[in-house]
Amino acid sequence: MGGDHGPAVVVEGAATAVREFGASVILVGDRDTIEREVARLSVGDLGLEIRHASQVVGMAETPSVALRRKRDSSLRIAAELVRDGHASAFVSAGNTGAAMAIAMFVIGVLRGIDRPAIAAVLPSLKRYTVLLDVGANVAPKPWHLFQYALMGHVYARGILGVDRPRVGLLSVGEEEGKGNELTREAYDQLKESSLNFVGNVEGRDIYNGSCDVVVTDGFTGNVALKVAEGTVALYSQFLREAFRSSPLAKLGYLLARPALQLVRQRLDPRRYNGAMFLGLNGIVVKSHGGTDALGFANAIGVAVDLVQQGTNERITAELRRLEQEALRVRPARAS
Numbered sequence: 001m002g003g004d005h006g007p008a009v010v011v012e013g014a015a016t017a018v019r020e021f022g023a024s025v026i027l028v029g030d031r032d033t034i035e036r037e038v039a040r041l042s043v044g045d046l047g048l049e050i051r052h053a054s055q056v057v058g059m060a061e062t063p064s065v066a067l068r069r070k071r072d073s074s075l076r077i078a079a080e081l082v083r084d085g086h087a088s089a090f091v092s093a094g095n096t097g098a099a100m101a102i103a104m105f106v107i108g109v110l111r112g113i114d115r116p117a118i119a120a121v122l123p124s125l126k127r128y129t130v131l132l133d134v135g136a137n138v139a140p141k142p143w144h145l146f147q148y149a150l151m152g153h154v155y156a157r158g159i160l161g162v163d164r165p166r167v168g169l170l171s172v173g174e175e176e177g178k179g180n181e182l183t184r185e186a187y188d189q190l191k192e193s194s195l196n197f198v199g200n201v202e203g204r205d206i207y208n209g210s211c212d213v214v215v216t217d218g219f220t221g222n223v224a225l226k227v228a229e230g231t232v233a234l235y236s237q238f239l240r241e242a243f244r245s246s247p248l249a250k251l252g253y254l255l256a257r258p259a260l261q262l263v264r265q266r267l268d269p270r271r272y273n274g275a276m277f278l279g280l281n282g283i284v285v286k287s288h289g290g291t292d293a294l295g296f297a298n299a300i301g302v303a304v305d306l307v308q309q310g311t312n313e314r315i316t317a318e319l320r321r322l323e324q325e326a327l328r329v330r331p332a333r334a335s
Contacts, residue, residue, distance in 0.1 A: 001033075001056045001074045002095060003290070004093075009293050011034060012296075013299070014048060015048065016296075016297035018047070018048070022304075023300055026048075028078045028081070029053050030053065030054075054072045057094060057095050061095060063101030066095065066102060075094060079106035082107055082283070088303075089283035089285060089306065090283065091285045092285075093287040096135060099286060100118070103116075103280050103282070104116065110279055113147055113151075115144045115279065116277050117132040117133035117151060117277075118275050118276070119131065119152060119278050120132070120134045127160070129209075130152045130214070131221055131224065132148050132216075133216065134275060135218045135225075138217060143189065145190075149167045149193075153195055153318070154318050155213075155276070159305055160212070166196050167190065167198065167213045168199065168214050169186055169187055169200050170203070170206075171187075171201070172202070174202060176200065182217065187200065239260070270294050273295035273299050276302065283307055286299075287299035
C-alpha cells in the first residue's frame, strides 16, 4: 500500500516476479483495492494471495505512531507473516523508518547483532559494491560498524559470489587515523579482525572497484546514496541536452545510441532496486518508493536470492565463528 504509486505498481511488480523468478507472493493491504488492480491487470491466474489489512502507514508517519496506533497495518501484518513462518520474506516500498521499526519489534534481530543495517548494492567499474548502512542507524557505535562489515562480507560472498570480499571503511582520507572518533575506533576493531579489511576508503572508492563492501554510518551512507542518484540524473539530463543541441549532435546520438543504451541499462536504478535490512531474524527488503513495476519486481528478486542463499543462516554461522574475536574487539557496554 506504500510508495509513491501504491498498489498499481506493487501488484504489477508482484505479477512480474511470479513470472520471472517463480516467486509465490502474498499481497498485503486493502483487499478491495488490491482485487481491483489484479482484475485490471488480468493476473488473477497467477495465484497471488491477498491478506486484508485495514490500516496503512503513511509515508510521513513516525515509526512510534506506526507501532502504537497501526496494529492492523499492511506493514505489521506482512512482518507477522514472516515471524509466523507463513512467508519467507517481506518486501515494501513504504515508509522506511516504520518498516524497520515494525520489523525489529515483530521479527526481531539475529543473535549477536545489536543494530540492523540497510545495505544497497551499487554498480562499480569491476562489478558491484555493497554499501551499508544507508539509513537504518544514523548514530552507530564502533562495534555496530564492525557488525555491518561482517554482514556485508557475508552478503558479498553468498549473494555476489566474491570469494574474499575486500571491506573498506568510508572516511575523509585513506590514511590510518583519518576521520572522526567513530571511524578511528571502528578502524582499530576492523584491523584486528580476520575480515579482509583494506583500510579507509573515500567516496570515489564506492564505484572504482577497489573494494567490495563499504561500511559507514546510516547518515553518511544515505547522503552518499542520494548524491549518487542525483549525479546519475544530472548527467543523464546533460547528455539529453547535448544530443539535442544541434543537427550534428542529433546525428551523433543516432550513431552512439546502441552504446548509450548499454550504459543506460547498466546504470538503470531499477536493476539495483531492493535494499536489504541485514541483521533481522527474517528477510526484509525495502524497495525505492518511486520505482516502477520492474523495479519492484527486482526488489522481490532480491528477497528470493536472500532466502535461497540462506543469508541469515550464513550471518549467524559467521557470527558464531567469530564470536570470540568479536568479544575481543568489542568493548564491554550496557545493553
